[in-house]
Amino acid sequence: MISPFHILKKDLQTKARTGILYTQHGPVQTPVFMPVATQASVKALTSADLREVHAQCLLSNTYHLYLRPGTQTLKQLGGLHKFMKWDGSILTDSGGFQVYSLSQFRKISEEGVLFRSHHDGSKHLFTPENVIQFESEIGSDIWTMLDVCIHAKDPAKHDARAALEQTKRWAERAARAYQKTVPVQDITRTENGSYSVGNSLLFGIIQGAIFPDLRKEAALHMASLPTHGYCIGGLSLGETAEQMNESVLAVTDHLPESKPRYFMGLGTPVEILNCVERGVDMFDCVWPTRVARNGMVMTDEGRLNIKNACFRLDERPLDEHCDCFACRNYTRAYLSHLFRSGELASHRLLSMHNIRFLTRTMERVRAAITEGTFKSFKEDFIKKYQ
Ligand SMILES: [Zn+2]
Numbered sequence: 210m211i212s213p214f215h216i217l218k219k220d221l222q223t224k225a226r227t228g229i230l231y232t233q234h235g236p237v238q239t240p241v242f243m244p245v246a247t248q249a250s251v252k253a254l255t256s257a258d259l260r261e262v263h264a265q266c267l268l269s270n271t272y273h274l275y276l277r278p279g280t281q282t283l284k285q286l287g288g289l290h291k292f293m294k295w296d297g298s299i300l301t302d303s304g305g306f307q308v309y310s311l312s313q314f315r316k317i318s319e320e321g322v323l324f325r326s327h328h329d330g331s332k333h334l335f336t337p338e339n340v341i342q343f344e345s346e347i348g349s350d351i352w353t354m355l356d357v358c359i360h361a362k363d364p365a366k367h368d369a370r371a372a373l374e375q376t377k378r379w380a381e382r383a384a385r386a387y388q389k390t391v392p393v394q395d396i397t398r399t400e401n402g403s404y405s406v407g408n409s410l411l412f413g414i415i416q417g418a419i420f421p422d423l424r425k426e427a428a429l430h431m432a433s434l435p436t437h438g439y440c441i442g443g444l445s446l447g448e449t450a451e452q453m454n455e456s457v458l459a460v461t462d463h464l465p466e467s468k469p470r471y472f473m474g475l476g477t478p479v480e481i482l483n484c485v486e487r488g489v490d491m492f493d494c495v496w497p498t499r500v501a502r503n504g505m506v507m508t509d510e511g512r513l514n515i516k517n518a519c520f521r522l523d524e525r526p527l528d529e530h531c532d533c534f535a536c537r538n539y540t541r542a543y544l545s546h547l548f549r550s551g552e553l554a555s556h557r558l559l560s561m562h563n564i565r566f567l568t569r570t571m572e573r574v575r576a577a578i579t580e581g582t583f584k585s586f587k588e589d590f591i592k593k594y595q
Contacts, residue, residue, distance in 0.1 A: 210435035213404035224488035231404035232350035272304030280346035288348025300351035337383035354383035362447035369418035410437040421459035461488035497563035520545040533565035
């Protein structure tokens with residue numbers, strides 16, 4: 210299956226690359242950071258705010274949208290883009306991870322996973338086929354497959370093996386369901402290397418916990434299926450940095466270079482750069498908005514805590530190099546006052562700034578890969594933020 214992904218430049222010293230993934234809602238420059246709009250909203254921000262901070266693609270969630278407001282409701286209202294007034298790209302997580310992390314009850318069978326809603330305890334069944342249907346009703350640009358995610362820091366290998374085998378069988382069913390839903394691919398390559406895309410794309414999810422041999426097997430299996438890209442799932446769940454890095458390499462070493470790779474739910478900016486180095490193209494995380502709501506701000510000088518008394522009379526912006534709405538309009542003194550007073554506007558302004566920090570960081574990453582200076586850029590970044 211052709212992937213509408215155009216690699217512009219590969220780094221010579223590492224596996225980093227920069228490119229463009231084309232979706233129905235336009236081009237997404239990679240490596241990309243995708244803000245998390247789990248329930249059709251990035252916490253404290255509007256879709257206009259998200260454009261302001263240069264978000265290209267949002268991550269939303271099938272499990273949450275299926276339970277509330279309901280995917281049929283979204284379909285009736287014209288789909289998620291119209292519902293939340295967002296004209297950029299949207300990727301939906303299949304909900305596999307949420308079934309395992311949020312639901313009090315779940316039972317996996319060959320057919321799918323039966324679970325109880327974390328809202329009201331009602332019973333629901335997710336199958337590889339109906340998850341594709343739900344994503345079609347949501348109308349997202351990139352659909353992901355139902356997977357079995359082991360939500361454990363230190364899983365036994367036989368459990369990881371069983372989860373992987375089930376994920377593989379479900380992936381084959383999801384790929385068939387996708388082909389029934391989108392029987393004709395409307396993707397054409399133009400002369401300048403860009404693509405015109407008229408349908409939603411399918412990404413497979415690679416599991417295998419922290420075991421490089423299972424990760425390799427999962428990658429090779431997924432590479433044999435007709436998909437447009439790959440998700441790396443089941444990591445950033447408490448494993449060591451070494452285990453994470455090894456698991457990522459075991460995957461990216463065995464995937465075709467021509468398709469994008471997305472690390473699901475990766476933590477901090479430093480971890481993101483470590484994975485860019487290992488050939489990952491797409492990232493999402495609630496980290497920048499979550500820490501913003503605690504008063505932590507990322508700047509070009511490093512981290513700062515807006516609660517600190519030293520900002521009470523500080524008339525500088527949060528970051529002199531940042532072009533976000535908060536930095537263009539407000540002083541540290543004002544933002545510090547808002548935060549200490551419990552004013553909700555501080556959540557919005559600090560969240561906008563932190564997301565812009567991430568999108569600016571990714572702009573610099575792309576420029577460094579293009580110029581052949583990624584390795585030294587990454588080393589300087591880690592010195593400042595680790
Ligand atoms: Zn800013």
